[in-house]
Amino acid sequence: MAFAFPVWLAVQEALLEDEPTEAEKENPSCFDEFDDAALFEHFHLTRPCISFIVDAVRFRMKTVSYRRASPPVDVFVMVALNFFAHGAFTPAVVQKIGSCLHSSLPSAANSASGVIAGMSDVFISFPFTQDARDQNAAVMEEFCKIPNVLGVLAPVQFKIRASPYEKESFKSFINAQGFTSVMSQFICDSTGNILSVEKCCVGSTAEQELWEYSFKGREVEEDLHGKYWLIAGPGYHLGNHVLTAVAKPETIEDVLFNEAHAKMLNVMQETVDLLKRRFLCLMQLGFTEEGSLNKKLNIIKACSVLHNIALKFSVPPPTRARKTEPLYSGKHLAAETNIDALMARKELIKKTFSKPKNQD
Structure with a gap:
């Protein structure tokens, strides 16, 4: 398993108990506009896996008192997943999130890398x-x-x-x-x-x-x-x-x-x-x-966290x-x-x- 089964159950239970806000319930996820094939093309992950990642990031940002992201959490995650999957931002994703994102794309991706890398204490x-x-x-x-x-x-x-x-x-x-x-x-x-x-x-x-x-x-x-x-x-x-x-x-x-x-x-x-x-x-x-190695480690750790989650969801390569x-x-x-x-x-x-x- 990517992490101990009791830990997995605890995470699942915590996410289920973490009710979304009224605003989160009313607003559809930015991922909903992509069909399954497009999701895999742009993010190299499946819909259930992405949904879990979004919920896990939202939960993490609440529990560690992280400064609330200026874009919605799903947009915040979309920027990171697209960059991780391709090493760049694909035009279809940039067009989809452009109006939602007030900060620059690289800055948002770096911030998301730090949050996801911080989840390594659970998923690695x-x-x-x-x-x-x-x-x-x-x-x-x-x-x-x-x-x-x-x-x-x-x-x-x-x-x-x-x-x-x-x-x-x-x-x-x-x-x-x-x-x-x-x-x-x-x-x-x-x-x-x-x-x-x-x-x-x-x-x-x-x-x-x-x-x-x-x-x-x-x-x-x-x-x-x-x-x-x-x-x-x-x-x-x-x-x-x-x-x-x-x-x-x-x-x-x-x-x-x-x-x-x-x-x-x-x-x-x-x-x-x-x-x-x-x-x-x-x-x-x-x-x-040499002084910027921690930023690189955040990207490496974040991708490793997502790798373990993808294995748990049996996402194909x-x-x-x-x-x-x-x-x-x-x-x-x-x-x-x-x-x-x-x-x-x-x-x-x-x-x-x-x-x-x-x-x-």
Whole structure:
């Protein structure tokens, strides 16, 4: 699930209890003038999903005492969803909302990004109870055969434009693949639900550094989430909670483990691909400076919130318009040997992937 089922029920109940005002009842939603096909074309989401998002944003703005938006909430949301879906504002949507919107479209989209990103405390949920962790690990084990895994960990690169005239700043945005980007740390489960998104760093940041200085990294390494693993790529160091592949497999068991490990990394690849296909704004986040990374993180988090909601509503993916981007890695740091972690991985492989002696 995109978030714990009790949380989902609580949100649904709160939204049902949050009666719309008389003005909201009298005024039809600006989305009503689009048929279902046009809705999906302009927003890459379905009508039930959009209705839930509008209600959730309205509820959020009331509960956090957010300054009331100058346009109605549905217009406020429409601006954001259209920008997220296309990375620009489509003419049909601009024409539809032009008379309602007193502020500029980019400003409204930025404000909406902040509100939706703030909803990540509800819609992006790392398993925080023992029952939730056990359930999550059981689903993961059924999928990849590796026990005690909570999710897959990866850095995600987002292309940006940076001014080459600011040489020092520009250099920091150049990633290991040679293009300018910012990167965030993602964790997802075996069905592509995003469990954690945090940090927005310059593209040259090493994956291991991103992990060590992240809130989730510190929580996990301090055993706050129990004795579980997160599967990770070669840019991370094998640790007590970070499970990497065997660099030089020597046995059939090592090979089988690496195949299972790669299966989980492929889930993250597919999750990021779907995220960027549905929200084309993530394909190019525009110009940025080191001091403006929080604005970029708001967009990334907001799209991640909407991704999880879309999965809950079984919204189909948009038609693929371009090749799938690989899951770009960050800069690798020389690994320090962790003997305890090596022995734990070896024991895990032996216990999980060795055939009984009475089998061929």
